[in-house]
Amino acid sequence: MDVRDELMEHVPRLRRYARALINNRDLADDLVQDTLERALGRTEMFQAGTDLRAWLFTIMHNVFANQARKASSRAVHVAVDDESVHESEFAVPAQQSRSLEMRDLDYALQRLPVEQREVVLLVGLEEMSYADVALALNVPIGTVMSRLSRGRERLRALMAGSQPGAKLQVVR
Amino acid sequence: MSEQITPVSEEELHAYVDGTLSEERRAEVERALEQNPDLATRISDYFSLNSMFHERYDRVLNEPVPKRLQPGAPRRSRVAANWPQFAGMAAALVMGIGIGVGTHMGRDTLPSVVGSSDTRPVSADSTEVLARQAAVAHVVYMPAVDRPTDMNADHEQDFVKWLASRLGTNVHPPMLSKAGFALSGGRLLPGPDGDTAQFMYRGQNGERVTLCISRRKVNANTTAFKLYQDGPVNVFYWVDGDFGYAVSGGIDRKQLLQLSHDVYSQLTAAAPPSS
Numbered sequence: 033m034d035v036r037d038e039l040m041e042h043v044p045r046l047r048r049y050a051r052a053l054i055n056n057r058d059l060a061d062d063l064v065q066d067t068l069e070r071a072l073g074r075t076e077m078f079q080a081g082t083d084l085r086a087w088l089f090t091i092m093h094n095v096f097a098n099q100a101r102k103a104s105s106r107a108v109h110v111a112v113d114d115e116s117v118h119e120s121e122f123a124v125p126a127q128q129s130r131s132l133e134m135r136d137l138d139y140a141l142q143r144l145p146v147e148q149r150e151v152v153l154l155v156g157l158e159e160m161s162y163a164d165v166a167l168a169l170n171v172p173i174g175t176v177m178s179r180l181s182r183g184r185e186r187l188r189a190l191m192a193g194s195q196p197g198a199k200l201q202v203v204r
Numbered sequence: 205m206s207e208q209i210t211p212v213s214e215e216e217l218h219a220y221v222d223g224t225l226s227e228e229r230r231a232e233v234e235r236a237l238e239q240n241p242d243l244a245t246r247i248s249d250y251f252s253l254n255s256m257f258h259e260r261y262d263r264v265l266n267e268p269v270p271k272r273l274q275p276g277a278p279r280r281s282r283v284a285a286n287w288p289q290f291a292g293m294a295a296a297l298v299m300g301i302g303i304g305v306g307t308h309m310g311r312d313t314l315p316s317v318v319g320s321s322d323t324r325p326v327s328a329d330s331t332e333v334l335a336r337q338a339a340v341a342h343v344v345y346m347p348a349v350d351r352p353t354d355m356n357a358d359h360e361q362d363f364v365k366w367l368a369s370r371l372g373t374n375v376h377p378p379m380l381s382k383a384g385f386a387l388s389g390g391r392l393l394p395g396p397d398g399d400t401a402q403f404m405y406r407g408q409n410g411e412r413v414t415l416c417i418s419r420r421k422v423n424a425n426t427t428a429f430k431l432y433q434d435g436p437v438n439v440f441y442w443v444d445g446d447f448g449y450a451v452s453g454g455i456d457r458k459q460l461l462q463l464s465h466d467v468y469s470q471l472t473a474a475a476p477p478s479s
Contacts, residue, residue, distance in 0.1 A: 043273050048264040052257065064273055137260050155222055157257040162224070177215050184218070188249045191256075 035075045035084070039068060042088050045158070049089070052153050053096065055138045063099070067092040089158070089168045093150065100146055140190035148183030151176055156184075212236045217243075221250040266337075335432035335441040337400065338416040338450030377403040377415070378470035383463055384408050413453035413460070415467055420448050429464055431457070440464040444471070 046067060050060035070091050071078075078087055141149055147169075154165045162180075166173040212220075212233050219225045220233045237244040364376055377387050385405040392399050400418035407413070420443065432439040432450075438457050441450035442464075449471070451464045 040269075040274065043269050044265045044267075047267070047269070047273070048261050051264045052261045061270060061273060068273060137256050152253075153257065155218075156254040157261060159222075162219075162222075177218065180218055181214050184250050184253060185246075187253055188246070191253070192249065 035078060036072065038084055039071060039088070042085055043068070045085070046088060046092060049153060049158055050092070052141060052157055053149060055142055063092065063096055066095045066099075070095060083164075086160075086164050086168055089154065089160070090170070093169055096146075096150075136191065140187055143190055144183055144186055148179045148186065151179040152183040152187060155180055217247060218250070221247060221254065334400075334416065334418055334448040335430070335439045335450050336434070337418075338402075338414065338441065338452045339432065339434040339437045339439050378467045380405055380413075380463055380466055383459075383466055385413055385463065407455070411453065411455050413451065413455065413463060416448075416450040416452070417471075418448050419446055429461070429468075442468070444468075 043064065046064045047061065050063045051057065054060040054063060067088060071088055074091075078084065141153075144152065150169060151165060154160045154168065155162070160168070162173055162176050166176045169176070216225060216229065216233060220230060225233065237247060377390060379387070385407050387403060388406045389404040391402050400416050403415045403417075405413045405415070427443045429440050429442050432441060436454045437452055438454070438460050439450050439452040440461055441448065443449075449467065451460060451467055453460050453463075
């Protein structure tokens with residue numbers, strides 16, 4: 033099978049990840065499109081027999097990181113690591129409807145630093161191994177682990193509100 | 205902190221959540237969790253986060269892939285060239301999806317194709333996939349025809365010709381004007397088993413119905429009509445030889461069934477249109 037055809041098979045997953053990463057349908061699809069274009073322009077760099085999916089996620093990460101760099105040089109962004117932003121602002125009151133919680137997930141994810149968001153999603157949504165995530169993001173595996181750990185804890189705090197130990201309400 | 209007295213490392217906790225710990229070590233982590241309710245809560249939240257990701261984003265896997273994301277597809281789709289209103293429809297789709305889902309489904313999710321407890325499949329055979337796709341496509345694409353865009357004769361012919369080449373057969377959209385429905389648009393949707401032609405109809409009171417036709421990989425015997433229901437959307441679907449058909453709409457089931465009979469009789473020309 034042609035690499036081109038194989039690429040097509042990965043498009044739904046790339047879209048799913050991009051949507052979670054960016055939470056804007058248009059921009060997420062733009063990212064997928066840029067990723068596919070770059071991949072198609074470099075198919076000769078892809079080594080047959082290796083993991084096409086990992087390769088695509090690497091490309092997507094690079095495209096995304098470039099865009100984020102460009103955007104941050106142009107615009108003022110809220111620093112998501114800024115501790116002055118109280119996480120209780122995004123707290124979910126106990127008896128909220130499910131849809132609100134789910135929208136809240138979008139929002140909470142956007143509050144994570146990009147580096148943590150990528151790792152949390154690649155592991156939690158894409159179910160990639162820690163080693164594959166390290167490869168895709170081109171960072172040591174220890175960095176993956178610390179981003180995962182901080183990202184999950186932060187996301188949990190964002191979703192649960194400021195009450196310590198508050199349980200998340202949504203489980204299927 | 206209580207975590208410091210547990211022999212389980214932070215790394216292992218995550219590995220436990222992500223299912224990559226050895227059997228033996230997993231049992232040890234579970235023992236540690238039993239003795240530490242705070243830690244257990246934290247770990248259970250991590251599990252919840254993972255399932256929330258899937259619950260929230262897996263639906264994207266079942267969305268039709270936009271033309272621009274299909275490698276090898278011409279930069280400008282031929283449909284758009286032949287039929288300029290498609291360009292507008294695609295834009296409306298991108299902008300309108302949230303709204304459309306909200307108004308048509310009255311809940312926050314697309315008719316999720318995987319494991320939604322709200323769906324009540326009538327049977328579980330492979331043709332049901334078509335029905336599910338049709339229900340999804342109905343909800344996703346119908347907002348695009350909010351503005352009545354009557355398909356004029358030229359456009360219709362171009363589209364029909366183009367469809368014929370893609371589906372490998374002559375497909376003419378059935379006329380449902382007797383039942384009060386006018387053809388208002390059409391598009392080609394990519395699907396796992398190949399392309400699906402989707403025709404959109406509008407009723408006199410603005411109600412919408414879509415007809416999906418897809419070529420099946422496996423030639424199956426003709427089946428009876430089956431009903432698939434997802435939220436307010438009813439889908440009658442059936443298989444006739446090489447093709448699967450699905451008629452979807454948020455209208456009265458009896459009326460939808462009547463329309464399905466009209467479609468069936470016109471497409472197979474086996475019988476004159478009833479009514």
